[in-house]
Amino acid sequence: MNFTYSIKNKINLRKGIFIRFVFLILFFFSSTVFASTDVSEHTGNLPSVEQYTYLNLSDATGLALKNNLTTLLANAKTEEAKGKVFQSASYLLPHVLLDLQQSRVFKENLVEMGFSSFGMIGPYNSFDGRIQLVQQIFDLSAIERFRAEKVNSKIAQLDEELAAKQVRAAVSLAYLNALRAEEDSDAAKADLDLARQLLKLGRHQNVAGLATSIDVARFETREAEAEARSLQATMDLRRSYIELNRVIGLPLTTRLKLTDTMDFVLEHVFSAAEEVGFANKNRTELKISGERIQHDEFKLKEAKSGRLPTVGLMGDYGLGGDSPNGSLRNVGEVGVALKMPIFDGGMIKGEIQEAESNKRQSQLIFNDLGKQVDEDVRLALQSLVISAKQVRAAKKVLALANRELEMSKDLFLAGIGDNIEVIDAQTALARARQQYVAMLFQYNSARVNLYSALGNIETFTLSKKGK
Template identity: 35%
Template sequence: MMGGGMGGGAPIPSFVGPFNTFDARLNFSQTILNLAALREYKSTKAAVQVADLTAQLAREQVATFVALAYLTAQRSNLEVQAARADFTLAEALRELAVKQRNAGVANGIDVVRAESRAAQERLRVVQAEANAEQTRLDLERAVGLPQGSATRLVDTLGVRAEAVPPVEVALQQALASRLDTRIAEQTIEQRALDRRARAAARYPVVNAVGDYGQSANTPFKNDRATRTYGVQLSVPVFDGGYTRGRINAALSQQRQAEWQLGNTRGQVEQDVRTALVGWRLGAEQVRASEEQFRLATRELELATQRFRAGVADNTEVLEAQAGLANARALRVQALAQYSAARLNFAAATGTAQAFRL
């Protein structure tokens, strides 16, 4: 007996068709709540701030490098001036020896000594000028000027009438201004935000979803507008420990950044204290060199008077001349070290870009 429908009618088929269907639809989805993405955004903003501070630190380092090249060029200029002054003095003493020989007061050996000393000083002038030319080229390279341009330094090294600041004031300024300290602090904040962003991956994500379209047998035939909308909740259930691993990695990076901050602060304090010691030492060296230069000048005057009076040969004069040349060189060295110490202090306190001679 064959199966049939109700009342013994025709059987109901298990499949009806074929028939046509058409559906055109627009879908949309909007995240309402995603704590992981929000915290990731904050972490990225903190990373951008770290990058900006790093760029500022690079400019500070460039300023320190250029200032050091400028100080080196200034020192070379002073060395040229000192060598020329020594050569002028040597020529004057050579002429004095010749006059004394012609007057019968001195002999030939005095003239030879004076001429030998003048030749030495002439060589020093040539060497100092060559060194000054090299340091000028280094300075032009550091500041980006064309090599061989007519660069002229308008100021000179000297002692500024300013007191060495107390170490407490200097440390406070350095901790507030040093960019490497600020970078370390900002890095800790960025690492903490990154750790929180990774931890937020465990939280649910809420999305608003919906769609709108036309359904029909064929396009423009029996078409009807259809739509759906609702809220979608995504809950992470199991990730095989992936989130825990990322959290632990972020926590390790945060602790490393905290250690780096402590190390940076210790380095800042050491830099400041070292710079202050160098600054005080430089000031004392300048005062000592000025006194030595004054005494060496007086010694040369007395020795020259004795030679001119004929009571001694020019051996004392040449010794006093060598002492004056040495005192002049020490004075140049002391001025350079004093200026370098001030530059080191500016770099230690994060103010190298505002450094002035």
């Protein structure tokens, strides 16, 4: 009996432990479910992960052309110029007007009209409905004004084209500035990683008895300087992103990922004379200046035509009576008007002098602009050639600085060299990295200036990352 009882007790004890274990598992599972449900209910209040906007130079330019104030204003000016063309053309086209009049005359004194045999008449009703036609038959001044406004409309279109080119150049430089900030930030981070590695090396050498405490202090100082520079580079990078967003019209909080790179791409250029000839044909500024001369020529002809007579045709036809429903009769008239100034107090002479002066000024500006284009192209070519050589030199300096650092590290590890040599090599490497990035930026900026000087900034491109 005692044996059987002890077995039953053991079985009951195990059953109790099993039941408690099952309840414990169920409780844990239910808590987990409720906890996950509670988290899922509140995830909507958590900030979502910020999305990056991947942007290449072409997309950035397209956005800027749609959003930039310069291009928007230029487009509005083009529409304004088209409206002025319609206004000037209206003087040469027929004007047709419907004129309806209904009046009530209470008293009319015919004596004051020359009818002395009659006295006062009235009251009476008067209705007159006519279609009027006015057409200028000959007005040379209006013709020249219309021609001038057509040229002015073309100038506005060229101004819009020039604004687009200026925006493209601004976007290219802003994009390059952001790429430079990225390269500077990467270089600063590389310098910081190197400083930390050297600090670790210095501490290891100090423990091994191959370096002193002052050696470690030098490495610690260099690490602090590298960290400060890395923080400054990060701030400059964020500022460059904000400036790029502002230029292209994106929200300033947009996080960008630039997909183009600031690599060295050798430009094939022709002789200075050939490039200047190409620029003279393509620079929008020269086209605008040439059109302004033509515009001022038409304005001068318009001013001189003010001394010529103008001939116009006027006529109307309609119905007249006492009311629209009364006894109506056909009425109408036709006439020709000739106008010619005899004395205007010197107005036309003054307009001619003003127009002649404007034309001379436009010609002077055109001649000077041609010299400016020549200068722009030659300076841009020279800057491109020099900056290309600087990039090659900076790349060579960077390679040598890396080699110098490796050699000084090896000597320091062997206990032969001083850590001052390592610090100097580290500083030289950091300076070489900065210089190489600066030369790449300067070279690509020179490319932008050359494309702008030649008048084909729309063909400027950068290499894609990963290529």
